[in-house]
Each structure stands twice: as structure tokens, then as C-alpha cells.
Amino acid sequence: MNARFAPGDRVRMRALHPGGHTRLPGYLAGRSGEILRISGYFPVADERALGLRDARIEAVYAVRFAFAEHEVVADLWERYMEAEA
Amino acid sequence: MNVDHDHVDSAVLTRRVDALAAELARRGLLDESAIVETLDLFLTHARPSNGFRIVARAWCDPAFKSRLLDDASAAIAELGMDMRHWSPVQLRVVENTAAAHNLIVCTLCSCYPIGLLGPSPSWYKSPEYRARAVSEPRAVLAEFGVRLPRETAITVWDSTSELRYMVLPRRPEGTQGLGEAELAALVTRNGLIGTALV
Numbered sequence: 001m002n003a004r005f006a007p008g009d010r011v012r013m014r015a016l017h018p019g020g021h022t023r024l025p026g027y028l029a030g031r032s033g034e035i036l037r038i039s040g041y042f043p044v045a046d047e048r049a050l051g052l053r054d055a056r057i058e059a060v061y062a063v064r065f066a067f068a069e070h071e072v073v074a075d076l077w078e079r080y081m082e083a084e085a
Numbered sequence: 086m087n088v089d090h091d092h093v094d095s096a097v098l099t100r101r102v103d104a105l106a107a108e109l110a111r112r113g114l115l116d117e118s119a120i121v122e123t124l125d126l127f128l129t130h131a132r133p134s135n136g137f138r139i140v141a142r143a144w145c146d147p148a149f150k151s152r153l154l155d156d157a158s159a160a161i162a163e164l165g166m167d168m169r170h171w172s173p174v175q176l177r178v179v180e181n182t183a184a185a186h187n188l189i190v191c192t193l194c195s196c197y198p199i200g201l202l203g204p205s206p207s208w209y210k211s212p213e214y215r216a217r218a219v220s221e222p223r224a225v226l227a228e229f230g231v232r233l234p235r236e237t238a239i240t241v242w243d244s245t246s247e248l249r250y251m252v253l254p255r256r257p258e259g260t261q262g263l264g265e266a267e268l269a270a271l272v273t274r275n276g277l278i279g280t281a282l283v
Binding site: 025039069072075 | 238243
């Protein structure tokens with residue numbers, strides 16, 4: 001399996017795609033975070049929701065997001081993010 | 086925490102489930118025995134005592150604790166437990182320390198390690214908890230009676246994918262002499278979610 005990102009990498013979540021199912025929560029769309037670890041490789045929920053039997057298996061990362069008084073860690077598929085410039 | 090419980094009328098829900106089951110059976114997609122088997126598994130295996138046992142073992146056995154924090158799915162198999170009874174998910178256990186507190190939520194729906202904690206409480210599934218756990222966890226914790234020092238770091242784990250989370254609470258002071266079974270009796274379900282200390 002290939003993982004594009006490694007622990008410590010800074011990534012930015014993409015905007016929510018219009019329509020359809022996703023497991024990228026709205027409050028994290030567009031937000032920057034740091035890869036904490038690779039959580040595993042799983043069929044992409046967005047494709048499974050379309051009933052695709054051969055949904056692509058993609059890296060899922062635990063991504064850490066800093067908020068004012070706490071942090072949130074969420075497990076997110078690679079396609080939801082891009083390297084931060 | 087005050088939460089309005091907007092229960093669906095149970096008679097309506099029962100009719101809906103019966104109609105769905107009948108239609109699935111008619112199409113040959115489901116038979117009654119599969120439902121009975123699943124319910125049996127649920128009623129006999131999904132109990133918070135599973136989580137309590139895991140915590141007590143981790144408190145007593147540092148090597149087990151280390152394996153648990155590293156690969157929880159593999160570690161709980163040592164105790165004869167398997168999350169995969171329920172769905173193809175992985176377990177991750179996160180440890181509370183003097184410096185760091187963990188809280189579990191699923192903002193998108195209601196993902197929860199049912200096999201280890203039993204059925205989830207209604208507040209866990211409420212829109213209020215799901216929204217506020219990630220926006221103001223300190224206030225939410227205070228409403229549950231958990232008041233943490235300002236310097237305690239709070240990490241909220243949002244179950245957005247195929248991982249389920251369980252908190253490993255701190256072992257209470259003055260419990261050195263207790264055995265595993267006695268320690269397990271001290272653990273609470275909310276302690277495993279992070280909305281209580283033990």
C-alpha cells in the first residue's frame with residue numbers, strides 16, 4: 001500500500017465536495033492539521049456509499065487539528081487532503 | 086448534560102423494522118435465524134464489562150498496556166475479545182495521564198465500540214454532544230462533573246472512519262492492593278468514553 005503522507009507532515013483538508021456522501025466532517029473542511037499516524041488502509045466511504053463493489057482502498061490518516069483550548073484527532077482518507085504549501 | 090431525547094415513537098419504529106425485515110426476507114436477502122443470531126451475539130457479548138476487564142488488565146500489566154496502546158485490536162484478542170463481531174473496524178485505545186485527557190465522539194453519526202462498551206447512551210448520539218464535544222469539550226466535561234486543571238491538554242477523538250476509540254482512564258490513587266477483578270469493578274462506561282474520571 002502506498003501512503004502519500006508521513007507522520008509530521010502538514011496537510012490541509014480540501015473543501016467539501018458538492019453532493020454525495022463523505023466522511024470528511026464539515027467543521028474540518030479547509031482546515032490545516034498534522035499527520036499523527038497512518039491509521040490503516042480502508043475502502044473509501046465516499047465510493048462505498050455509491051454502491052461500488054470495488055471501492056478504492058486508500059490510506060486513512062489520524063490527523064491532529066489544533067483548536068484554541070484543545071485538539072481534535074480525526075481519521076481521514078488521503079483524498080480529503082493536500083500537502084500544505 | 087441536558088439533552089432533549091427526541092425518540093422516534095417505538096411503535097412506528099417497530100412497524101418500520103418489521104416491514105423492512107419482511108421485504109428482505111421476501112427477496113431472499115435475509116432469514117429470521119440471522120436476526121436471532123445477531124441479537125443473541127449482541128445481548129451476550131456487547132457489554133461494558135469487556136471494556137472494564139481491558140482497563141484492569143492494562144493497570145496491572147505494563148507490557149499488556151504497551152501492546153494495547155500500540156495495537157489494541159491485537160491486544161484485546163489476548164483476552165478473547167474481537168471487535169470484528171460487529172463490523173470490520175479497528176480499535177484504538179488512548180491513555181489518560183496527569184497531563185492529558187481524552188474524549189471520544191462521532192460527529193458524523195454515532196460510531197462507538199459497542200462490543201466493548203455495550204449499547205451507547207442516548208446523549209452520545211445527540212446532536213448537542215456531537216457538536217459541542219469538538220467545539221467546547223471543556224464545558225461539556227464540566228457538565229459531566231469532570232473539572233480538569235487548565236493545563237491539562239484535551240484531545241477529542243472524532244470517529245470519522247473505520248477506527249473505534251476507547252479511553253484508558255487513570256488508575257485511581259490508593260488501589261495498589263486491589264486485584265484485577267476488584268479494579269474492573271471501579272471502571273465506569275463514561276470513564277471509557279472520557280466523560281468521567283475513575
